[in-house]
Amino acid sequence: MTDLLSRIDSPADLKELTLPELGQLAEELRAFIIENVSQTGGHLAPSLGVVELTVALHYVLEPPRDKIIWDVGHQAYGHKILTGRRGRFDTLRQRGGISGFPKRTESEYDAYGVGHASTSISAAFGMAVARDQLGEDYRVVAVIGDGALSGGCALEGLNVAGHHEDTDLIVVLNDNEMSISPSVGAIADYLARVITFPPYDKFRSDMQELVKSIPTVGHSLFGAARRLEESIKNLLTPGMLFEALGFRYVGPVKGHDLPTLVRSLEGVTKLSGPVVLHVLTQKGRGYEPAENDATTYHGHPPFDVATGKPRAKSKAKAYTQIFAEALVERAERDERIVAITAAMPEGTGLNLFRERFPKRFYDVGIAEQTAVLLASGLACEGLRPVCAIYSTFLQRAYDQLNHDVCLQKLPVTFALDRGGVVGDDGPTHHGTFDFAYMRHLPNLIVSAPKDEAELVDLLASAIEYEEGPWSLRYPRGTGMGVEREGEPRTIVPGTAELLREGEEVLLLPIGRLVYPALEAAGLLAQEGIEAAVVNARFVKPLDEGLIVEWARRCGAVVTAEDGCLAGGFGAGVLECLEGQGLAGEVKLHRLGYEDEFVEHGTPQELLEAYDLTAAGIASAAAALLGRK
Numbered sequence: 058m059t060d061l062l063s064r065i066d067s068p069a070d071l072k073e074l075t076l077p078e079l080g081q082l083a084e085e086l087r088a089f090i091i092e093n094v095s096q097t098g099g100h101l102a103p104s105l106g107v108v109e110l111t112v113a114l115h116y117v118l119e120p121p122r123d124k125i126i127w128d129v130g131h132q133a134y135g136h137k138i139l140t141g142r143r144g145r146f147d148t149l150r151q152r153g154g155i156s157g158f159p160k161r162t163e164s165e166y167d168a169y170g171v172g173h174a175s176t177s178i179s180a181a182f183g184m185a186v187a188r189d190q191l192g193e194d195y196r197v198v199a200v201i202g203d204g205a206l207s208g209g210c211a212l213e214g215l216n217v218a219g220h221h222e223d224t225d226l227i228v229v230l231n232d233n234e235m236s237i238s239p240s241v242g243a244i245a246d247y248l249a250r251v252i253t254f255p256p257y258d259k260f261r262s263d264m265q266e267l268v269k270s271i272p273t274v275g276h277s278l279f280g281a282a283r284r285l286e287e288s289i290k291n292l293l294t295p296g297m298l299f300e301a302l303g304f305r306y307v308g309p310v311k312g313h314d315l316p317t318l319v320r321s322l323e324g325v326t327k328l329s330g331p332v333v334l335h336v337l338t339q340k341g342r343g344y345e346p347a348e349n350d351a352t353t354y355h356g357h358p359p360f361d362v363a364t365g366k367p368r369a370k371s372k373a374k375a376y377t378q379i380f381a382e383a384l385v386e387r388a389e390r391d392e393r394i395v396a397i398t399a400a401m402p403e404g405t406g407l408n409l410f411r412e413r414f415p416k417r418f419y420d421v422g423i424a425e426q427t428a429v430l431l432a433s434g435l436a437c438e439g440l441r442p443v444c445a446i447y448s449t450f451l452q453r454a455y456d457q458l459n460h461d462v463c464l465q466k467l468p469v470t471f472a473l474d475r476g477g478v479v480g481d482d483g484p485t486h487h488g489t490f491d492f493a494y495m496r497h498l499p500n501l502i503v504s505a506p507k508d509e510a511e512l513v514d515l516l517a518s519a520i521e522y523e524e525g526p527w528s529l530r531y532p533r534g535t536g537m538g539v540e541r542e543g544e545p546r547t548i549v550p551g552t553a554e555l556l557r558e559g560e561e562v563l564l565l566p567i568g569r570l571v572y573p574a575l576e577a578a579g580l581l582a583q584e585g586i587e588a589a590v591v592n593a594r595f596v597k598p599l600d601e602g603l604i605v606e607w608a609r610r611c612g613a614v615v616t617a618e619d620g621c622l623a624g625g626f627g628a629g630v631l632e633c634l635e636g637q638g639l640a641g642e643v644k645l646h647r648l649g650y651e652d653e654f655v656e657h658g659t660p661q662e663l664l665e666a667y668d669l670t671a672a673g674i675a676s677a678a679a680a681l682l683g684r685k
Contacts, residue, residue, distance in 0.1 A: 061085055067141055068115035068166075080315050083112050087343040089146075090134050095362045097149045098481065099157055100131035102341035102354040103202075106233050106312075110200070110336055111135035113318035114229075117326065118196060124168040124184050128177035128201035128211075130158035130485075131356070132231065133167075140166035150481035152658030157482055172485020173450065174400075174423045175208025177201045178228055182218040185226045196227065196326055203232040204400065207422025218331050219303025226331045232309065233340040233351075299333045308335030313342060352403055356482075373535040376512060377474055380531065381406025383513040383545070384443060384472075385413050387520060393441040394520065397421065399428045405445035405474050425450050429457035429469075436467040441520050445472040448488025448530055449479075455494060458526075463498045466525040470516070476505065476530030477569060477619030478664065483657030488530065489650050492596050493624035495528055502527040502550045503596040505568030509536040511594070517545035532569045532619065534660065553600035555607070559589035562678045563607045566617040567593040567626050574617055576671035581678055584685075588678060596626045604630065605637050613644045615678045617669060622649040646681045648674060 061078060062085040064070060074082060087108045094101045112135070114125055120140070127133040137155065138146055142164065148154025159167035169180050181199035188195060205211050218226055296306030305328055310321045318336070325334045340355075341347025346365030347354035359368045388394040388410065395417045402408040402420055411418040421427045425446055432442035451458070451473060462469050476488040495503045502522065506512040512531055519527035527550075556571070557578050566574035571592045578588040589607050593599065608614050614634070616627035627647030634643055648668055655663060664670055668677060679685060 062089060062138075062143070065139055065143070068118070068120050068139060071112070071116045071139070074116075076316050076319065079112055079116060079319075083108050083315060084343075086112065086135050086138060089138060089143075091344050091362060093146050093149065094134070094357070095360050096147065097151060098356075098358040098360075099134070099149055100356050101344070102347040102351040102357075103129075103132040104134035105344055105347055106338045106340040106342050106351075107132045107200070107231055108135050108342065109313050109315050109318055110229070110231065110338065111139065113315060113322055114198065114200070115139050117319060117322040118198065121165045121168070123196040124181070124198065125166075126169045126177045126181045126184070126197070126199045127159050127171060128199065128205050129174045130171040132200070132202070133159050136166070137164070140164055150483070150657055152656070152662050156657060158485060172482070173453070174205040175201075175211040175214075177205075178211055178214030178218060181228070182214060182221075182224070182226055185218075185224050186221075189224060196225070198227045198229060200229045200231055203230060203234060205423055206230075207400065207424055209424055209426060215299070215302050215304070219299075222303060222330045224331065225329055227325055228304070228331070228333045230308075230333055230335045231312070231338055232335060233312075233338045296333075296335070303331060305330060305332045306335065307332065309337050310335065312336040312338035373538045374509065375535050376509065376531040376533070377404070377406040379509045379512055379536060380445070380472055380474070380516065381409040383516050385409050387517060387545075388414055388417070391441065391520070392417075393439065395419065395435055395440050395442050397428050397432050397435075397442055397444045399423060399425045399446055399450060401445070401447065401450075404447070405472070407445050425454040426457050429454040430461055432469045433457070433461045433465065433467050436462075436469050437465075441468060441470070443470045443472060443516075443520065445474060447475040447486070448473040448477075448491045449475065449486050452490065452494065458495075458501075459498055462526050463500045466500045468523055469526045470519040471526065471528040472516070473528060473530035475533045477532050478655055478660050479533045480660045480663070481657055484654035487655050489619070489621050489655060491528070491530055492618060492620040492626050493628075496597050496624060496626075496629055500525040501597065504529045504550075504594055505596065506531060507537075507568065507571035507592050507594070508539040510539045510541040511548075512536075513541050513545050514548050515594075518548045518550075521547065522550070530568070532660070537572060548594065551595050551598035551600050553594050553603045554592040555589070555603065556592055557588070557590040559587035559611065561586050561611055562588045562613040562615060562682060563604075563611040564588050564590045564615050564617070564674060564678060565593055565604065565630060566590070566674070567596065569619050570617040570669055570674070573669070573671045574674055577674035577678065580671060580675040584679065586679060586682065586684060593626065596629060599629055599633050601633050601637070604633060605639065608634060608639060608643045612642070613646075613678070613681050615646045615648065615674060615681060617648040617674055619664070619669060620649055621652075622647055623652055625649055644681055646677050648677055 061082045090104055142155055145155050150157040158172045161167050161170045177199040181197050185197040299306045307325055311317055325332050340351040396407050396410040397419045398405050398407045399421055400423045402411055428444055432444045435442040473491055478487050504515050506515050515529045564574040574590050578590050581588045616630050618626040634640055
């Protein structure tokens with residue numbers, strides 16, 4: 058059999074293939090993705106599910122002139138391979154390699170950079186409007202999953218684009234009944250209701266046969282039958298929703314049938330105005346472990362292709378699991394506790410809570426704003442909501458965090474998973490801004506544990522805190538292996554912890570950098586430099602008494618945070634020292650991320666690059682003292 062994939066360096070090369078050859082190419086593309094992702098890790102199941110759709114889009118359209126906007130972007134591996142990046146695909150998500158998501162600076166074929174869900178329709182509509190205003194005539198296609206339709210941005214995009222009937226726009230709905238976990242909400246139920254209804258296919262088949270049997274000479278009768286078919290179809294298919302919003306609806310179409318996909322895409326490109334092409338796919342298609350467990354294989358570390366098992370697995374528990382187990386344990390004794398997430402029950406560990414307390418668990422879909430608003434309403438009526446969301450995704454609900462929770466001083470606990478750099482997913486997923494965007498909000502406690510035991514203590518303290526909201530953020534991955542002893546202890550907001558005494562420099566870390574700072578103090582001691590170490594615990598309120606005492610005693614301070622420097626933890630310490638009149642007396646050096654987006658790479662590589670390691674902290678302290 059001819060190796061077709063090796064001949065494809067751009068979408069233009071697809072035009073030379075026959076439809077049977079396109080089918081062969083799809084199989085080669087799927088095998089290529091599986092083999093490479095097994096080595097690098099990555100978003101396997103989403104990209105496997107759209108292999109045929111990807112081939113069809115690049116065969117029918119003419120990118121980069123035609124614009125393809127991939128929602129979220131974790132389904133775009135096939136797109137990257139077909140657009141000239143096959144030779145670099147083994148660098149996927151590796152430091153210095155290609156991104157795991159579409160990135161405008163990486164390729165002219167990546168029409169829109171993306172990492173979060175539900176953005177494609179509005180962005181594509183903007184491109185379509187710009188095209189028309191500039192007098193161009195290219196096509197614009199947004200590819201969005203059914204799970205992303207639960208996001209408010211997607212519905213806003215449909216609402217606006219559907220209102221502009223003269224603007225040509227194609228929305229491909231990749232319907233696999235999944236986001237990361239199975240799709241939730243009324244829209245997901247609506248899409249599934251008829252498609253899984255057995256008489257539906259029979260109705261379509263019977264109506265097609267009826268229309269075919271009517272002589273074409275009877276134009277009025279033929280037309281009436283066609284209109285009858287369309288009317289009944291609109292009552293029975295999801296098209297009624299999109300038609301009501303101003304879109305022409307085509308589908309549903311079998312998403313792994315290449316000839317059908319090609320014909321359907323060729324058809325919708327000839328239609329004017331906003332159009333929805335509804336495509337039914339299977340997430341993880343073509344790799345049995347991913348088909349059977351698309352949630353686990355949504356994003357997966359390197360694995361053995363034959364077995365599907367990860368190549369390496371840490372024995373230590375992840376922070377996510379520690380949080381989830383502690384929350385369930387707490388909820389066993391406190392019926393006021395309810396848990397909320399935004400389409401991430403497995404990612405945040407709340408699947409454990411859902412299994413134990415299904416009536417006290419709420420998954421709102423990809424709708425972080427609604428998650429925070431729901432939490433605010435629950436808190437108003439005396440419940441204790443715990444809202445578990447990735448740091449990078451909570452940014453989307455900043456207004457609700459501000460006006461609806463902090464302003465009203467509601468006792469909501471925010472568990473921010475994936476705080477700090479998360480590694481391979483890169484700048485769209487790093488949680489480097491939460492300290493800064495939370496620190497300036499009144500009434501909000503902002504904390505970060507140094508290890509697993511302190512995470513449990515802070516969670517218990519946050520749930521019991523009655524005076525307002527509390528945020529605790531923790532990193533992705535495993536903890537320090539610290540075992541918890543006894544019942545969780547209450548930590549009063551704004552109380553830091555002196556871990557080591559020293560007279561020359563104060564090391565003031567927070568969160569995951571506390572243990573590297575302790576190690577740094579040991580390195581400094583070997584060079585004759587005595588460093589004190591204080592675990593800050595809180596970004597807000599700071600333990601000003603302890604910090605000022607040791608800053609004045611040492612005369613030099615190094616802060617270390619797994620977050621941005623602008624407005625972050627170190628900025629708070631600087632403000633504290635200035636407020637105490639120590640700005641000219643105490644030397645200060647802040648370690649963290651400069652005013653830039655941190656690129657992808659393993660967390661360890663990134664921490665080393667920004668001197669957020671024991672060696673880096675020790676070096677910064679020595680330099681501050683004028684020592685090597």
